[in-house]
Amino acid sequence: MPTVNLTSFKRKIKKEKTPLRRFLAKLETRQPKNLEEIKALSDKEVWASLDCLDCANCCKTMSPTYTGEDIRRISKQLGMSQREFREKWLYKDRTGDWINKKQPCQFLDTKTNLCNIYAVRPRDCAGFPHHNLKKMNADYMHMYKQNLEYCPATYRLVISINEKLGY
Ligand code: SF4
Ligand code: SF4
Secondary structure: OOOOOHHHHHHHHHHHHHHHHHHHHHHHHOOOOOHHHHHHHHHHHHHHOOOHHHOOHHHHHOOOOEOHHHHHHHHHHHOOOHHHHHHHHEEEOOOOOEEEOOOOOOOEEOOOOEEOOHHHOOHHHHHOOOOOOOOOOOOOHHHHHHHOOOOHHHHHHHHHHHHHHOO
């Protein structure tokens, strides 16, 4: 049985994203002292029952940001020049970041949900959804608010924290 049902996730998030974002806004202004500990516990619980290979929604609906180092490493692996790689697959968004032209990501095998460049994938992909790296504070709460709409793991994380805090 798959650990993620994207159809049901999309239906639920449509209804729940506004109250969940409101909850995160509340957390941003009134941070419990042990929030990061609670988050770590919830994060562990989330990954114990979720397999990204049942999902790949990030690769299907979002783009990683490619650093110069990512572009150098991946283009070398593909036997392309960095320029050829950028011209074929990427564009600069309004903030100047290099991101994918197309969705799903050109490197996703949509039958298996595997990444065709897994060993050299962008650092952004390797760290996504960044639960361990980005604190739930004013600097990064916007990331949780955004990602909960696309990532079932972040959605479950926020629900679990909410339940633990009893807000
Ligand atoms: S990181 Fe999130 S969106 Fe990406 S595959 Fe895993 S659960 Fe799905
Ligand atoms: S590079 Fe790989 S991990 Fe990153 S979005 Fe594309 S398919 Fe997903």
